[in-house]
Amino acid sequence: MRRAEREPAYTEFVASRQAHLRRIAYALTGDWHRAEDLLQTALTKLYVAWPRIRHQGGEEAYVRQIMVRANIDESRRPWRRERPSDVLPDRPEVEPTGPEERSELFDALHRLPEQQRKVVVLRHWLGLSVRETADELGISEGTVKSHSSRGLAALEQVLAPHR
Structure with a gap:
């Protein structure tokens, strides 16, 4: 495929x-x-692989897999282990977000441990199967099931009082 x-x-x-x-x-x-x-990284990698991916189909699955793997790689970098601080110099103004981006569900989701959050997002938000989720995260199907169960239970505890 030409440019x-x-x-x-x-x-x-x-x-x-x-x-x-x-x-x-x-x-x-x-x-x-x-x-x-993360999205910029994924879209750049998609562009490079676009002729092959477009021919095979599954563009969105490819981007999603890049995002999951790139996020795992980034979280392993030493500077990601730094402790956040409440006092920051010259803080930029926060962008306004839409209702779906500031919902209680997102807040609750981000209280989960990272691996549980990834499993819940892939399984229950994106609707991937247990096997697909395990493949994307590079973990066993049993681990997907246990993270999913624990993550959903934690979300229910946080969100149940708001019903």
């Missing part, structure tokens, strides 16, 4: 799925700035 043929199809895909993919990235990272970086 002139690649560009319109890629641009159309990104334009139609970017908001959804951004929310997935936020659900994985818990931070809008990291979510933007």
Whole structure:
């Protein structure tokens, strides 16, 4: 596929799925700035592989898998282990977010441990099967089931008082 043929199809895909993919990235990272970086990384890698992926189909699954793996890689970096501080110099103004991005569910979701959050997002928000979730995260199906069960129980405890 030549570049002139690649560009319109890629641009159309990104334009139609970017908001959804951004929310997935936020659900994985818990931070809008990291979510933007994660999505940018995933879309760059998608562009490089676009001719092959477009021919095979499954563009969104490919991007989702890149985001999950890139997020795991990023969380292993030494500077991610730094402790956050409440006092920051010259803090930028916070962007306004839509209702779906500031909901109680997102808040509760980000209280979960990272692996439980990833499993819950992939299994119950994106609707992946146990096997697909295990493949994307590189863990066993039993681990997916236990993280899913614990994550849903924790979400229920946090969200139940609000019913």
